[in-house]
Amino acid sequence: xxxxxxxxxxxxxxxxxxxxxxxxxxxxxxxxxxxxxxxxxxxxxxxxxxxxxxxxxxxxxxxxxxxxxxxxxxxxxxxxxxxxxxxxxxxxxxxxxxxxxxxxxxxxxxxxxxxxxxxxxxxxxxxxxxxxxxxxxxxxxxxxxxxxxxxxxxxxxxxxxxxxxxxxxxxxxxxxxxxxxxxxxxxxxxxxxxxxxxxxxxxxxxxxxxxxxxxxxxxxxxxxxxxxxxxxxxxxxxxxxxxxxxxxxxxxxxxxxxxxxxxxxxxxxxxxx
Amino acid sequence: xxxxxxxxxxxxxxxxxxxxxxxxxxxxxxxxxxxxxxxxxxxxxxxxxxxxxxxxxxxxxxxxxxxxxxxxxxxxxxxxxxxxxxxxxxxxxxxxxxxxxxxxxxxxxxxxxxxxxxxxxxxxxxxxxxxxxxxxxxxxxxxxxxxxxxxxxxxxxxxxxxxxxxxxxxxxxxxxxxxxxxxxxxxxxxxxxxxxxxxxxxxxxxxxxxxxxxxxxxxxxxxxxxxxxxxxxxxxxxxxxxxxxxxxxxxxxxxxxxxxxxxxxxxxxxxxxxxxxxxxxxxxxxxxxxxxxxxxxxxxxxxxxxxxxxxxxxxxxxxxxxxxxxxxxxxxxxxxxxxxxxxxxxxxxxxxxxxxxxxxxxxxxxxxxxxxxxxxxxxxxxxxxxxxxxxxxxxxxxx
Numbered sequence: 001x002x003x004x005x006x007x008x009x010x011x012x013x014x015x016x017x018x019x020x021x022x023x024x025x026x027x028x029x030x031x032x033x034x035x036x037x038x039x040x041x042x043x044x045x046x047x048x049x050x051x052x053x054x055x056x057x058x059x060x061x062x063x064x065x066x067x068x069x070x071x072x073x074x075x076x077x078x079x080x081x082x083x084x085x086x087x088x089x090x091x092x093x094x095x096x097x098x099x100x101x102x103x104x105x106x107x108x109x110x111x112x113x114x115x116x117x118x119x120x121x122x123x124x125x126x127x128x129x130x131x132x133x134x135x136x137x138x139x140x141x142x143x144x145x146x147x148x149x150x151x152x153x154x155x156x157x158x159x160x161x162x163x164x165x166x167x168x169x170x171x172x173x174x175x176x177x178x179x180x181x182x183x184x185x186x187x188x189x190x191x192x193x194x195x196x197x198x199x200x201x202x203x204x205x206x207x208x209x210x211x212x213x214x215x216x217x218x219x220x221x222x223x224x225x226x227x228x229x230x231x232x233x234x235x236x237x238x239x240x241x242x243x244x245x246x247x248x249x250x251x252x253x254x255x256x257x258x259x260x261x262x263x264x265x266x267x268x269x270x271x272x273x
Numbered sequence: 274x275x276x277x278x279x280x281x282x283x284x285x286x287x288x289x290x291x292x293x294x295x296x297x298x299x300x301x302x303x304x305x306x307x308x309x310x311x312x313x314x315x316x317x318x319x320x321x322x323x324x325x326x327x328x329x330x331x332x333x334x335x336x337x338x339x340x341x342x343x344x345x346x347x348x349x350x351x352x353x354x355x356x357x358x359x360x361x362x363x364x365x366x367x368x369x370x371x372x373x374x375x376x377x378x379x380x381x382x383x384x385x386x387x388x389x390x391x392x393x394x395x396x397x398x399x400x401x402x403x404x405x406x407x408x409x410x411x412x413x414x415x416x417x418x419x420x421x422x423x424x425x426x427x428x429x430x431x432x433x434x435x436x437x438x439x440x441x442x443x444x445x446x447x448x449x450x451x452x453x454x455x456x457x458x459x460x461x462x463x464x465x466x467x468x469x470x471x472x473x474x475x476x477x478x479x480x481x482x483x484x485x486x487x488x489x490x491x492x493x494x495x496x497x498x499x500x501x502x503x504x505x506x507x508x509x510x511x512x513x514x515x516x517x518x519x520x521x522x523x524x525x526x527x528x529x530x531x532x533x534x535x536x537x538x539x540x541x542x543x544x545x546x547x548x549x550x551x552x553x554x555x556x557x558x559x560x561x562x563x564x565x566x567x568x569x570x571x572x573x574x575x576x577x578x579x580x581x582x583x584x585x586x587x588x589x590x591x592x593x594x595x596x597x598x599x600x601x602x603x604x605x606x607x608x609x610x611x612x613x614x615x616x617x618x619x620x621x622x623x624x625x626x627x628x629x630x631x632x633x634x635x636x637x638x639x640x641x642x643x644x645x646x647x648x649x650x651x652x653x654x655x656x657x658x659x660x661x662x663x664x665x666x667x668x669x670x671x672x
Contacts, residue, residue, distance in 0.1 A: 060438060060569040061447055061555065064293040070437050082567035108291055109554045113568035135291045135554070139281060162298035162457075170294070184295055185455035 027237035031081030066188030228273035282471020287587035347641035361653030374461030387442030388578035389421025391465030396430035466509025467586035470557030481515025533575035534602035544573035624653035
């Protein structure tokens, strides 16, 4: 992190560090159940205390995702949501007053089809501060890394408990934060974590000066609190997406919509470390 | 021609390893184990022993005289992969990956399957080697291929119906990869085609090249020269790459890969990845891909479940782009006609997949001369398809 950074995500981490707090980083599948509702949910997450937001681009073949996010993707794809509409959603949220830094979480192929020149030109114009591309390991990421650096966008790398000697190479030259995958597997709530998870996070910390966040499987306030002690950020994905899924019947009807949104807000508020 | 793939698993601009970081270590471990064991002659001997004594190799290179005469003047040979144990070329790869799994100390194997041929081959090898086996199969396919589901269960495998996405082969592959991520310690993923992240496309090719190596020896023995043309069906492309690879340097040998055009390449119902696809990343590698303008993978359609796949192996994309091989589409109707033709001229019921390759030879027969020698890879037998052929024929009659 350079001192003159203007990247919204970097600024949030700097502020939280000064305050001694850990970032709560929720994930949403954009367009689940529809784009207008996504905008309303973003406002609720911000009100509930979210610090940074991951906006998930729905994809036909989400290899890293478990059943909850797969189902959300399927719902969003039925509404013809694509990578462009996801970026537009970020911009609309900003225009509606959101101060959150946005991370676009997308598989590589939608980016590739948009064309890298085009993609990077649009990112900044759409208020996106960071990228997570789960199926782009460092061996394939050289071009994306240099383009991200040039554009001032943080390409957030994932490290896994099995990354071992790869960790140093992955974090070298990374920006934003380092995303530690809590356990081997796909996204989705779980009651236990990889047994060496604390040592793993510690080894990542030793390898980088960047903020370190953890995600995959974290679904309760207790779990967030457990990891908040050793991390700068905690990502909660499937648990929130499942909450959205649960309240879809409420969101669908004008008379119960506010109650549905409130349930999402309350759920996220109690995750806050 | 330089050797492909390079150390990153790239075939020109195709291939590579586009997977979550959680899988990288497993793939690196697999690649290292493969390189180590394939340098050991005892490993190949073990594979060769089972291919011969268990699967019945070598398979014949049969001169299809009545088919040849029916079609014109060229000599047409059939490489009889249908005579393998379990009825298709899939067993070549399953045996080799099974042995590799054992050498790596894994006790369980998983596989994805579409029509069920690779699932049956993997279940068979798991039984033979005393390993636990789980087969992921799209729910839609478990209905279409109920008999193969039963066959796998009979062989002691557990069949897991996949309900995500389109509920077909591509989703079975996604689910197998997802399962593998969290069970890497004791589980080996027996991938069935020359697709997926490095090292699979290279490994599967090398385990299937026995088809081409035998063909080369056999045709030299029968004709004293190499063939003019090799024709093979491609879904992911494992039988085709196995047949083509030993001939890639022989520039006088033409290579034709035949993909499924379903109801036609100008309809939305086809699996013609090479004819209609564009570059994209799918299931861990860069290749040609059927996708929409936003990079969402599109559903493929073919009467043949084994070709019903929106992707294709990266080495085929490479051979297409360097113009070493040609890729052409054949429709459901053309494949069925060819299937019936082979039944009545030679008394061989080919798999619907292989029937696509035959159909291409039927199509180009008028351009061939008496000096031409053509080899078709008859990748599998058609017993598994009899029911769908019956349903299709009856449907067509009613329509």
